[in-house]
Amino acid sequence: MDHTFQILEFNLILEKLEEFAHTEAAKEHIKNLTPCLKEGEVKKSLRDTTEARTIIDRMGLPPAVSMNGLKEIMITARQGGCLSAEELEQTGGMLTAVKRFKDFLNRCKYLELGLPYYEQDLNPLEDLAREIYESVRNGKVEDSASKQLKNIRQDVARLEEKLRAKAESILRGNKKYFSDSYVTIRNGRLCLPVKKDYRSGVPGSVIDQSATGSTLFIEPTAITELNGQLELLRIEEENEARRILYMLTASVEENLEVLEGNKRLLEKLDFLFAKGSLSASMAGTSPGINTDRIIKIVNGRHPFMSPETVVPLNFELGKKERGIVITGPNTGGKTVSIKTVGLFSLMAQCGLHLPCEEADLCMNSQVLCDIGDGQNITENLSTFSAHITNVMKILKEAGPESLVILDELGSGTDPAEGMGIAIAILEELRSNGCLFLATTHYPEVKTYAKEAEGITNARMAFDKETLRPLYRMEIGEAGESCALYIAKRLGMPDSMIRRARRYAYGEQKSLWEEESKTLKESAEHLNLKGPKIEKMKKTTVNKNVMEKKFTIGDSVLVYPDKKKGIVCKPVNDKGVLQVQMPDKKIWVNQKRVKLLVAAEELYPEDYDFSIIFDTVENRKARHKMEKGYQEGLEIRIE
Structure with a gap:
């Protein structure tokens, strides 16, 4: 099924719906x-989509x-944990959203649809929401x-x-003892910044010191008792806050069944309105x-x-025929048309609306496709092999309630055999x-x-005047040969x-049985104008020259490895020639060499082959020798 979803681009529809x-x-x-296989559920799903679309259009x-995070919050509450202030705020926010959604659905009831009455199953738990709102805010x-x-x-x-007033009065009274003129908090305690040298002047406990050690942060004895009282009050505050969080968590736990019902219904409504939004889009x-x-x-x-450029598809199948064979030009829209039929079938059975004026689609137990190249490089299968492999799987799976879509039936092989295979496949589909x-x-x-019962032809229309497909x-109607129209x-x-x-369609009259005027017609249509081929002049050569059929520069294939090379020395009396391979020169018997392209077709006349075959040193030496005798200079021949 995933393969079909990919081919028909149903996965892209789901991605769009998810947005x-x-x-x-x-x-x-x-x-x-x-796709759902239950007719009643499919029809109900489509009704829900229709109602969601109506509400979106009207309201x-x-x-x-x-x-x-709501799922995790409910798990914590059920397990007897304590929800944090942030989690309780999130729960309150969900209840507020439930209230807004319920009010929205109530306003939609005048449309006389069934979907707005889902509001009866939404419970905003207003008392709990109010309690959370009054008790928790900003975390x-x-x-x-x-x-x-x-x-x-x-x-x-x-x-x-x-505490602050007491500490500041100590600070003002003995300024020389302190490195700063303000009090500070260290490790949760109110402290004074005392210079190290005046430690004895400020009785109290050292709580911390500066990075350099020159300043000591001392809690004066005069405020130690007050600091202790403050710490006890903060413990009381924390305990009371935790008691309130536990109390609110208990309230959430008491209403878990309602909260879970709200959650499930909102998720369902979210899905329904997503389908309505896709329909509207x-x-x-x-x-x-x-x-x-x-x-x-x-x-x-x-x-x-x-929608502005696509040509609408009008299609009908099933009333008289079980199968349609579509023909037409390669760019005529055949593949898009059959993919549209398959995609519509999948969408409908998923309760989705279709971009069309009207449609009536049958339920399918499965939609099976073989569309596209399908070449499997990893398994070394040709296009034809891949097609046949897919088609055989489809024939094995297809049944009376299946929809089968095959593109370019019998392609990728010998036309005669491909045609026979195509008819055999169609006959098998017809029989099942x-x-x-x-x-x-x-x-x-x-x-x-x-001619076959239960099958009809269809064609993609083609404009004979403009030579363009009409999609x-x-x-x-069977598609006529666009190639013949174009040629004419x-x-x-x-x-x-x-x-x-006659050749293409096998008409009875002999292929070569033409009236005598046909030859005259052909002669009259000969084009004697325009560029002409310049033929080579024939020259007589002796037998010995003919035997030496390879010349320098010929592109050849060397057997048995079938490697390409270039002839750098012609055939000698022993029937051996030298060939420049990609990495070295080799001597090889001419019987193991096959001519690919003659040198005269590859290089201009008087081409200097030393550029290819000679070393740079030899070419330089030759250049110097052309200017006169060079003592000690030599050319090395391989």
Whole structure:
């Protein structure tokens, strides 16, 4: 199924659908979405999509709900843990979102749809939400959470002020003892910055010291008792805050069933409205669903093609025929058309709207495809082998409730055998009762489709005047040879067109049985103008020269390794020649050498082959020798 999803680009539809979802659960559901095999569920799913689309069109998008981390929060509450202030705030935020969503659905009830009544199952737990909101804010427990907490924090504030006042009075009274004119907090204790030399002048406990050691941070004895009282108050404050968090966690735990119900329903609504948003984004409509093995599409558009430029697809299969064989030009849109039919079938069974004017699609137990090159390099399979491997798997799996889509049937091999294989495959599909679409170029297959019961031809329309494909499918007609039309438009004589047609379509009249005027017609169409080939002049050579068929510069193939080389010395009396290989020169018998390209076709006349075969030193030596005798200079011959 994954292979089919990739080929038909259904995975891209799911990726696009996922972009419209907000909750992780909805996104995960979309990733795993597969066609449903239950007719009732498919029809209900489509109704939900239709209602979500109607609400979006009339009322706009519902409020977004993000529930990240809510699952972990519920686990902590269920296991008797204590939720942090941030987690409680997140829970309160979800309840606020539930309230907004419930209000939105209530406003949608005037549309007289079923989907807005989901609001009855949403419980915003307003008392719990209010309790959380009043007790926790900005990641901390509020003073108003309890009277005791408020009193403790007031006592803390008063004692902190008293401590600071006492410390500052000590600081002002003996300025020379201190390195700074302010008090500081070290290790949670109020301290004074005392110069090391005046340590004895300030009685108290050393809490810390500066990096250089020149300043000691001392808690004066005069405020030690006050600091102790402050520490006890802070412990009381922390205990009271934790008590409040546990109390709120207990409230969350008491309402876990409702919270989980809210979560599940919001995730479901998120999925439904994602489907509605996808429908709106591609101007989709809800298809009809049948089990009568009928497919009908009116003005369908492939979802990933521009609505402004795509030619709408009108398609029908199943009422009279079980299979359609589509022919037409390579760029005529055959593949896009069959992929659109397959993709629509998958989308419909997933409850998704289709970008078309109208559609009625049958339920399929599976959609099986062989589209594209399919060449498997890793397994060293040719295009034809890969196609046949895929097709055999499809034939094995296909049944009466399957939809099979095959592109370029029988391609990639000898035309005659490919045609025979294509017809055999179609006959097998016809016999197993599945619905199928196939594209082909073989004229014999068109004839088979015309005569076989339960199969019809279709063609991609082609404009004979402009020689352009129209990307429009016409069911019931076999595609005529666009090649012949193009050839005729470009000036090929009628006699040649008739001969080509008889050869291509196997008409009874002999291929060569032409009237005498045909030769005259051909002669009249000979083009005697324009550039002409300049033929080589024939020269007489003796037998010995003929035997030496290789010349310097010839490109040759050396057997048995079939390696390419260039002749650097012609055949000698022993029938051996020297060949420059990529890495060395070798002597080889002429019987092991085959001519690829003659030197005269590769190099201009009087070409200096020493550039290729000679060393740089030899070429320099020759150049000097041409100027006169050079003592001690020599040329080395390999």
